[in-house]
Amino acid sequence: MMDIKNSDAPISTVTLDKDLIDAPTENIYEAISIISKRANQINGDxxxxxxxxxxxxxxxNDSLEEIFENKEQIEVSKFYERLPKPHALAVQExxxxxxxxxxxxxxxxLEG
Structure with a gap:
C-alpha cells in the first residue's frame, strides 16, 4: 500500500488534463476503470x-446504556477524515x- 500519509494527492477537487489520464491506455474509459478499481482497493486498505x-x-462494556467518548478514537478518526480520498490517491498513483x-x-x- 502506498504511504497515504505522505501522498501528494489533493485533498479537495482539482481539474486534471484528460490527456494525462488516458495517455497510458489511450482510452479514457479504460483508464478510469483501472483508477476506479485501485480506488476500491485503497478504500478497503x-x-x-x-x-x-x-x-x-x-x-x-456489558451495559448498552453506557457510552464512552474515547479521545484516542476521536483523534484517530479525525486524522483519517483529513486524508485525501481514495479516488484522489488512486489518480495520483x-x-x-x-x-x-x-x-x-x-x-x-496474442496467444490465439
Whole structure:
C-alpha cells in the first residue's frame, strides 16, 4: 500500500488534463476503470487500517446504556477524515505510473 500519509494527492477537487489520464491506455474509459478499481482497493486498505487502530482503543462494556467518548478514537478518526480520498490517491498513483495493469484481451489475441 502506498504511504497515504505522505501522498501528494489533493485533498479537495482539482481539474486534471484528460490527456494525462488516458495517455497510458489511450482510452479514457479504460483508464478510469483501472483508477476506479485501485480506488476500491485503497478504500478497503484504509478502512481495515482504521478499524484496527480504533479497535486498539476500544473499551468494551456489558451495559448498552453506557457510552464512552474515547479521545484516542476521536483523534484517530479525525486524522483519517483529513486524508485525501481514495479516488484522489488512486489518480495520483496513476499519474505517477505506480499502478500495475494489463490488458487481458490483448494477451488473449496474442496467444490465439
Amino acid at each position: 484504509i478502512k481495515k487500517e482504521l478499524l484496527e487502530k480504533l479497535d486498539e482503543f476500544a473499551t468494551y 496513476w499519474l505517477e505510473d505506480k499502478i500495475y495493469y494489463r490488458n487481458t484481451k490483448e494477451e488473449e489475441s
